Amino acid sequence: MFGNRSNIVVGLGGNLPFQGSPTATTLRKAVQMLASRDVVIRSVSRFYATPCFPAGAGPDYVNAAVALETSLSPERLLDRMHEVEAAFQRERIQRWGMRTLDADLLAFDQLILPDLTRQSHWRDLPAAEQIRATPDELILPHPRLQDRAFALVPMADVAPDWVHPVLKVSVRALCAALPEDERAAVRPI
Template sequence: MILLLLGANLGDRIRALHRANELLADRVGVVAQRSAIYETAPWGVTDQPTYLNQVVAVETTLPPDELLRQTQAIEQALGRVRLERWGARLIDIDMLYYGQLIIQTPHLTIPHPYLHQRRFTLVPLAEIAPDFLHPILQKTTLELLTECTDTSEVKIFNS
């Protein structure tokens, strides 16, 4: 299972998530599952607008490095400009898991190194993959969520 986190906190956030889903289907493969959309507090750099986040499960034949290239191309197509780490953005697509692969390169770390520390990731992830086992920590998503010390607000978005 390949799991991605989508996030947006600038512009038309709903449209950005919908377009990201469409472009993932066009360029990456089948979007097999989608969590609800959650409104979440910013993490890291907190002086910015709230985010909308969604986790999607995709089926693809692309290897991890090409999947990363495609997700970054989608971000760019949707207007993302990288100015500040953890800063505000029109769209963000993070690779959380690529099956049970463990990858550490200068450009890609899988599983995502912060996913177990972030409620905005774990809550939507638990919705569609509650029993997915973290290949390094050897804990399920639900276990990681239960142990997470992040107290940031994460609530279902009602448009």
């Protein structure tokens, strides 16, 4: 059993309304649903309007990050996140497709899963392969974290000093290393 952790960060996003509610409302409700006896919400970032990724794949997104503590293992926390997604009728039809809610486990303390070799393989995967290939296991930290302003900008609100255990760089520095136009496209709502 895992003890309380303070550097666990979940990314939330969506670009489709759920039962007529705006995406920001869905994200707020998802945070409430994620909280439980086993999951304590420590902080929630501002909500951000972000361009659809990949470009042209649908309406723009609303993204946020949640810092939490849990006694759950990373795999069980991911199961809980999938339960929350299902409650908002998340359908996994198309990779990076439109969705009512997406919950990604971005970081779980300093854990590297399943191991450094596999994490590095997925982190270094060429862009064309990223679209076609899907890991069949939990990869931590999230292998695309360092590349995505829509994840890093909200994460900087709740865990700016978290250091990537492989890259040895803080969220603040990873965010600053992104192209300025990508950071500027992530706008607080």
